[in-house]
Amino acid sequence: MNWLNSEAFTLFGQHIKWSDMIGNVIGLLGLAFGWRRSIWSWPTQFLSGLILFAAFATAHLSGSAGKQIVVMVVAVYGWWQWNRGKDRAADGQIAVRFATWRERAVLLGAAAVGTVVVAALFKAYPSLSWDPWPDAYIFVGTIVAMYAQARGMVEFWFAWLLVDVVGVPLNFANGFAFSGFVYVIYGALVLWGMRDWWLRSRRAAQPVPEGAPA
Numbered sequence: 001m002n003w004l005n006s007e008a009f010t011l012f013g014q015h016i017k018w019s020d021m022i023g024n025v026i027g028l029l030g031l032a033f034g035w036r037r038s039i040w041s042w043p044t045q046f047l048s049g050l051i052l053f054a055a056f057a058t059a060h061l062s063g064s065a066g067k068q069i070v071v072m073v074v075a076v077y078g079w080w081q082w083n084r085g086k087d088r089a090a091d092g093q094i095a096v097r098f099a100t101w102r103e104r105a106v107l108l109g110a111a112a113v114g115t116v117v118v119a120a121l122f123k124a125y126p127s128l129s130w131d132p133w134p135d136a137y138i139f140v141g142t143i144v145a146m147y148a149q150a151r152g153m154v155e156f157w158f159a160w161l162l163v164d165v166v167g168v169p170l171n172f173a174n175g176f177a178f179s180g181f182v183y184v185i186y187g188a189l190v191l192w193g194m195r196d197w198w199l200r201s202r203r204a205a206q207p208v209p210e211g212a213p214a
Contacts, residue, residue, distance in 0.1 A: 019055030024182040035193035037093035042079035067139045078150035096197045099153045114140035157194035
């Protein structure tokens with residue numbers, strides 16, 4: 001497994017590792033599946049988390065490796081949630097919607113409290129993270145985004161955008177340059193996905209005229 005953390009190539013003076021490249025390309029594919037509301041988003045994200053866990057654990061980045069474990073757990077939950085088939089749209093895919101104000105308050109509260117708690121943990125055990133606050137922010141933000149995706153909430157895209165704002169510079173600083181480049185692509189994909197889910201949620205909320213075909 002040592003080859004995973006070996007250098008694949010150099011891009012703009014940045015040393016790209018195989019694990020960093022493979023894990024993030026698969027993660028990017030998982031987000032694209034999420035945009036298309038395909039259930040394959042979840043096993044793809046699980047595989048990405050598994051590869052990145054191996055990469056971060058080998059590099060002794062315990063906090064980042066721990067995040068990938070949580071990502072894999074949430075991916076299993078997302079697979080289960082979407083596979084239940086209860087909240088499906090007319091096209092057979094998962095139905096999407098905006099969260100209620102109560103759900104938004106819960107998501108924001110969980111993100112704020114979770115970030116403080118995880119940052120405190122990282123500061124208490126410095127070996128877990130070199131940058132406690134931004135690491136905690138990304139750690140918790142990723143979980144919140146994936147949970148919102150599992151529930152079919154349009155807000156999941158907003159959460160990913162907020163994660164990207166911190167994730168891009170942090171990955172470059174930690175030597176995972178390909179992660180930084182991929183986060184930039186994530187940003188563009190998130191904007192497209194957000195628009196698609198937003199429009200779908202509006203169409204789903206519109207009443208069907210009486211006598212109109214289903």
